[in-house]
Amino acid sequence: MDIKEKVSHLMGLIEGMEYDLTTKEGRIIAEIMDILSDMADEIAGINEDVDTLYDYADELDEDLGAVESELYGECCCDEDDECADCDEYDNCDGENCIKFSDDEE
DSSP: OHHHHHHHHHHHHHTTTTTOTTHHHHHHHHHHHHHHHHHHHHHHHHHHHHHHHHHHHHHHHHHHHHHHHHHOOSSEEEEEEEHHHHOSEEOOOOOOOOEEETTTO
């Protein structure tokens, strides 16, 4: 059950118990329920925003991965090789290497 469902359930319980909402205690309970309902709505909106941001971050990560692949290319070294022994690549980290351009050699 999410928070909105829990608040709705609690409101149903209060209505089912037939509290007199005109008494001091009843008015306090009614106000608390209004506040809980507003808070549940706000939390649901925040959760939706967070989900949207996570999706956006995943898309950015994928796009960045494509840019890195284009920039660095694939690593020329096997997992067992020392990347420092690689003559045609510079700044090799075992996954990505920056290839020397013809001007730099």
